Amino acid sequence: MTIRLGSLAVGVIAVLTAAGIVVRYWVHAHLNVWFCLLSLFFSTNLLICYWETCLIRYFDLIRQRAGYWRQRREETGRSPFVEFLKTEIPLIKVLSPQAGADMWAFYTLYDESYTDKRTYGFNIDIANGFFTLVPTLILYSAFAVAFLPAHFAGILGVMLFWQWEYATSVYMVSFYVAGRHKLISRADVAIYIWGANATWLLFPLLGLYVSIRLIVDGDYSVLGYR
Incomplete structure (x- = not known):
């Protein structure tokens, strides 16, 4: 049996998000819109960390x-995005490197820095993958069940969310400074560069607000805890 790459990504994010929401409701018997939104972000980041x-x-x-996807684009004359999402992966290999490798290989159609170890984008994403996985799990758990003092969770949150906001902003600047936006169409820049990175620009702003409130309020009231 196989599963499509797009379905795999959506499924993993959905399961991780649902897990946090279910645990939150099971422990505290109520939900909060900020928590639900940040659950989606944490879950997305956990998958991306692995990739x-x-x-x-x-x-x-x-x-x-990357060479394969470039060839497919040349053969069809259009973006192989749908074909990429429909890539079949055996169920027994859902945790194999193929999914992550294919994701980055496809992205190099729009930013070739991910096949160059000397670039900022390549290295900042490696750093995010290895260094924010555990803190993301800790913060996700803290927001779900409030097992950390609010001040500690807030400080950790400010550190993490600011890192995501800053790192992504610098990546976007580096993309333009390097002139890579001139190599693809404006539509591709909007969809595959801004669209792909919007999650790490917008959600951290919400995370910063929540984290600062945790520090200032000294409790989890911003997340609906009473």
């Missing part, structure tokens, strides 16, 4: 697959 570790671990495979 980001593939950047350095399977660099040669990514370069190989």
Whole structure:
């Protein structure tokens, strides 16, 4: 049996998000819109963290697959985005590097820095993958069940969310400074560059607000805890 890459990504994010929401409701018997939104963000980042570790671990495979997707674009004359989402992966290999490698290989159609170890984008995503996985799990758990003092959770949140906001902003600046936006169409820039990175620009702003409130209020009231 196989599963499509797009379905795999949506499924993993949905399961992780639902897990946090269910635990929150089971423990506290109520939900909060800010928590639900941040659950979606944390879950997305957890999946991306795993895939980001593939950047350095399977660099040669990514370069190989990047050539494949470039060839497919040349053959069809259009973006192979739908074909990419429909890529079939055996169920027994859902945790294999193929999914992560293919994701980065496809993204290199719009930003080739992910096949160059010297670039900012390549290295900042490796750092995010290896260094924010555990803090993301801790903060997600703290927001779900409030097991940390609010001040501690808030400080950790400010550190993490500011890192995501800053790192993504610098990536966007580097993309334009390097002139990579001139190599693709404006539509591709909007969809695949801004669209793909909007999650790490917008959600951290909400996270910063929530985290600062945790510090200032000294409790979890911003997340609906009473």
